[in-house]
Amino acid sequence: MRKFRQSSFSLRKQSFLRAVELVLVSTLLGWGCNDFMTKDVFIGATAVDSGGAIDDPTGSPEDSDADGLSSELEDSFGLEPLQADSDQDGYSDGVEFVGNGGDPADGSVIPNPFNRTRILETEDAVQSDPDSDLDGLGDAFETANGMDSSDPDIDDDGYNDGFELVANSNPFDSSDRPERDAPPAPDGIDRLPPGPRDADGDGLSDDVETANGTLLTRRDSDGDGFSDAIEFLTGADPTDFLSIPNLNVPEPPNTTN
Numbered sequence: 001m002r003k004f005r006q007s008s009f010s011l012r013k014q015s016f017l018r019a020v021e022l023v024l025v026s027t028l029l030g031w032g033c034n035d036f037m038t039k040d041v042f043i044g045a046t047a048v049d050s051g052g053a054i055d056d057p058t059g060s061p062e063d064s065d066a067d068g069l070s071s072e073l074e075d076s077f078g079l080e081p082l083q084a085d086s087d088q089d090g091y092s093d094g095v096e097f098v099g100n101g102g103d104p105a106d107g108s109v110i111p112n113p114f115n116r117t118r119i120l121e122t123e124d125a126v127q128s129d130p131d132s133d134l135d136g137l138g139d140a141f142e143t144a145n146g147m148d149s150s151d152p153d154i155d156d157d158g159y160n161d162g163f164e165l166v167a168n169s170n171p172f173d174s175s176d177r178p179e180r181d182a183p184p185a186p187d188g189i190d191r192l193p194p195g196p197r198d199a200d201g202d203g204l205s206d207d208v209e210t211a212n213g214t215l216l217t218r219r220d221s222d223g224d225g226f227s228d229a230i231e232f233l234t235g236a237d238p239t240d241f242l243s244i245p246n247l248n249v250p251e252p253p254n255t256t257n
Contacts, residue, residue, distance in 0.1 A: 125242050
């Protein structure tokens, strides 16, 4: 009888410990779910836990390969978070993700430019606008439109600000994200790094830049404040400072109240 009581107590103890373990695991998983992770949300849909930007005191979500998509976001779509061009076709994952018809996981599918170009008068043109946060948008452009030239992803949703504007999503709202017709679809080809060389890190490989007449060692060949990749995506001429992307920038949130 005593032996039976000991066995019963042992089973109850094991059940209690198992329950505690499950609670701890669930809690840890809950802590790991941030707004910019879209693993359980179809691309472009509102996040399940949508709201404002996440409370991230260190700045924007980590983008280990500097391709404009956060590492967590790339993980959720099966892309390579340590390789800027997962399918090694010469266009970075960010460029293909928001580009017209591109697929960052299929090397046989490349983006086509949108028809969204604006031609400036000479007196309105800018020939030198640095891009401090490397989001593809010049500091003067960001300041003029209420954005933060020191933060590449002001709503912390995992997409840099330049790509959000190209995709017509709101860079001030973490629940408004770039939309795609379908998720990235891997082509089944195993590729080993390194991929095509991109000396200036603008999202276009050296071969692509050579074919398009842009500078291999300058992210913004014409100095107009828009990276070569942003201009390529919008059909603007990255070698002409009078030709710029025609981007619709939403009103920034009112932070004075």
